[in-house]
Amino acid sequence: MATIVVAFPKIEDAKAIKGLLVRNGYTVAPPCTTGAQAINIADNLSDGIIICGYKLSDMLYTDLYEYKPRSFQLLLVASKSLWSDCEYNDIVCAAMPIKVNDLLSTLQMMMQSQLRRRRKARIQPRQRSEEEQKIIDQAKILLMEKNNLTEPEAHRYIQKCSMDSGNSFVESAQMVIGIYS
Template sequence: MSSIIVAFPKIEDAKAIKNLLVRNGYDVAAPCITGAQVINLADSLSDGIIVCGYKLADMVYSELYEYKPKSFEMLLVATKSLWDNCVNNDVMCLAMPIKVHDLLSTIEMMQQAQIRKRRKMRSQPRKRDEEEQKIVDEAKRILMELNNMSEPEAHRYIQKCSMDSGNSFVESASMVIAIYM
């Protein structure tokens, strides 16, 4: 579950929202009153949601949006008249005064979106760098020449060795090179 950072210009407001979220089962990292605190805290966390007011002690929400890590989503709590500025970016908006149900359902929706994004990132294959790709290509070439395998057969052989041994694909390709050379 992603962490939540609450940031409002008054510490009492930030603590009240933090307590509300904690009572409803959410993990809140800390209440903050400055954008610098939010950025420092966000840098130490992997991902999450920043719930903030329009203006903090040292910056407005748009500056915070620019400086925050890309893995964090932002929920702006402000009057509807201030929403015009956040239409073109990825900032979610919630009207003041806050309704508990609206806040909780919006946070839940944002967390579900982050979970889907994480799953999508995990399902994509990891990109190999040039050096790793050279090792894999060399292992396939050796298997194709010495064992008369096709390229897909050599790939499947390395893949099976990798799965059987519990090593990475590149480590198994390195072992093939070491054995045959």
């Protein structure tokens, strides 16, 4: 589960929101009063959500949005009149005074969004370097010449060797090159 960073100009507000979230099962980092503290905590985490007010002691929420890690989402808790930049960015807004159920449901929605994004990133194939692609192509050419295979058949052969041996695709291609060279 992603970690939540709470940043408000008054430490009492930050502690109150942290306590509420912890009671509802969320993992929350120590509360912050400055944007620099929130960014520092977020830099040490893989992903999560930053909940903040409109103005912190050292920066506005727009500055915090610019400097936060890309893997973090921002939840602005402020009056509706201060939401001017939210519609242009992917900043989620919650109206002040915030109701507990509204905050929890908004956080749940944001967590689901991050989970979908993580799953989508995991599904996409890893990009190979030019050197790795050259090794694979060389192995396929050798298989095509020596065993009279088509390109898809050579690819499937290397893939099967990779799966059977537990090695990566590139390592299996290197083994084919070692055998036939």
